[in-house]
Amino acid sequence: MRRRKHSWQTGALSLNGTFDGKSLGSTDEEDPEIHSSCVSDTQSLEKKDEEDSLSSHLAAVLAVTSQPSATKNRFLEALNYVVLRSRIESGRTLTSDELACYGLPNLSQTCYMNSVLQSLLTLVPFVKELKKQSHQWRSHPKALLCKLLSDINNGFATKNRMQKKSTLFKFLRTIALHHPEFRNDAQQDAHEFLNTVLEQLSSVSTELRSMATDKEQSYTCPVEAHISFQMLSTMLCHSCGHKSENMEECLNLSVAPEDTIMQGIQLYLKEQLLDYKCHCGASQTTEQRSFFTLPNVLIIHLLRFKWSYFAAQKIHRPTCLSRELLLHTNQSSEKIKYSLKSIVNHLGSCTTSGHYICDGVYRNASQGDGNACWVTYDDDIVKETTFNHVCQQRQKTAYLLYYEKMEKD
Numbered sequence: 001m002r003r004r005k006h007s008w009q010t011g012a013l014s015l016n017g018t019f020d021g022k023s024l025g026s027t028d029e030e031d032p033e034i035h036s037s038c039v040s041d042t043q044s045l046e047k048k049d050e051e052d053s054l055s056s057h058l059a060a061v062l063a064v065t066s067q068p069s070a071t072k073n074r075f076l077e078a079l080n081y082v083v084l085r086s087r088i089e090s091g092r093t094l095t096s097d098e099l100a101c102y103g104l105p106n107l108s109q110t111c112y113m114n115s116v117l118q119s120l121l122t123l124v125p126f127v128k129e130l131k132k133q134s135h136q137w138r139s140h141p142k143a144l145l146c147k148l149l150s151d152i153n154n155g156f157a158t159k160n161r162m163q164k165k166s167t168l169f170k171f172l173r174t175i176a177l178h179h180p181e182f183r184n185d186a187q188q189d190a191h192e193f194l195n196t197v198l199e200q201l202s203s204v205s206t207e208l209r210s211m212a213t214d215k216e217q218s219y220t221c222p223v224e225a226h227i228s229f230q231m232l233s234t235m236l237c238h239s240c241g242h243k244s245e246n247m248e249e250c251l252n253l254s255v256a257p258e259d260t261i262m263q264g265i266q267l268y269l270k271e272q273l274l275d276y277k278c279h280c281g282a283s284q285t286t287e288q289r290s291f292f293t294l295p296n297v298l299i300i301h302l303l304r305f306k307w308s309y310f311a312a313q314k315i316h317r318p319t320c321l322s323r324e325l326l327l328h329t330n331q332s333s334e335k336i337k338y339s340l341k342s343i344v345n346h347l348g349s350c351t352t353s354g355h356y357i358c359d360g361v362y363r364n365a366s367q368g369d370g371n372a373c374w375v376t377y378d379d380d381i382v383k384e385t386t387f388n389h390v391c392q393q394r395q396k397t398a399y400l401l402y403y404e405k406m407e408k409d
């Protein structure tokens with residue numbers, strides 16, 4: 001058993017060697033055990049099958065990394081299997097080398113940007129759409145943000161700090177062209193930054209769509225296709241019965257930190273009494289909000305900061321981070337299931353200071369893998385964690401939560 005474990009760990013080191021640019025051959029030569037059989041006579045056939053499978057997957061990882069032309073999907077599939085097996089076998093926390101997942105360096109006080117990018121780029125359908133549309137945004141000068149976001153996404157698999165710093169600097173500078181508040185080095189609010197990024201990404205969609213139509217092609221904006229949704233607000237005067245409806249395009253939902261995330265959403269959707277003068281003379285109406293549409297990714301913003309004229313006070317109330325949410329639109333009673341994929345946390349007591357970190361499901365995990373490990377991104381430090389640990393530790397700090405629509409069973 002011990003020998004088997006050692007053999008696996010040697011394999012993991014070989015994987016590191018690949019990403020560090022070292023020769024795989026030399027690593028193997030240093031430890032001949034990597035080629036030796038790791039099956040003792042007493043092990044069952046079932047265990048041997050399991051190990052053969054692990055060896056073949058590990059071999060696939062090594063083979064694919066040495067062949068740049070090989071398909072990335074095969075590599076990710078094999079890597080994912082190896083990571084999962086290693087977690088079960090070793091019982092220890094994996095390093096970023098073993099996860100082949102690296103962080104983003106801090107430019108000064110840009111943890112707000114890093115955590116927003118790390119949480120956003122954990123969303124597989126969003127990233128896939130961004131890549132899928134590259135032939136449209138690549139040639140458009142106004143769509144530089146799409147290209148930079150794609151470059152940052154590719155940077156998850158590399159260690160090149162200087163290149164990452166340069167890309168992050170360009171990203172921030174592009175955002176600041178239209179939003180000068182992000183021009184200085186001060187700490188910023190992650191929610192405001194997220195909204196700015198999403199708005200700027202979707203602001204070019206009309207031009208890109210029109211350019212694509214001219215070429216008899218089509219363009220799908222990743223933000224519009226996966227993140228935007230519509231909320232319907234219905235105002236009702238209980239004196240005269242006058243009803244008015246207002247549709248709002250939303251990028252996320254700002255809810256109070258209640259005992260659970262769902263309770264926060266329910267409070268948001270609950271009928272509220274408003275001071276509003278109706279034409280009949282009544283001074284109060286009620287407002288009820290409902291989902292007119294639901295997005296593929298629902299981003300929940302917890303209202304942890306109470307703004308006053310002078311400063312913002314942080315609300316540390318713990319909120320149970322539900323792994324799944326069930327929601328429905330006002331068009332249908334059919335419940336849609338969502339699963340938590342990433343979280344931006346604010347550590348500290350106010351918005352102008354403190355530190356942002358991100359927790360997210362392992363990016364290279366197979367879609368729909370309920371057992372996939374989680375990782376914590378603290379700027380350029382990446383560590384393996386578990387969903388249970390995140391749930392326990394982030395009840396008071398979770399600030400932005402990204403829920404992805406689950407496939408129907």
Ligand SMILES: [Zn+2]
Binds near residue numbers: 282
């Ligand atoms: Zn009225």
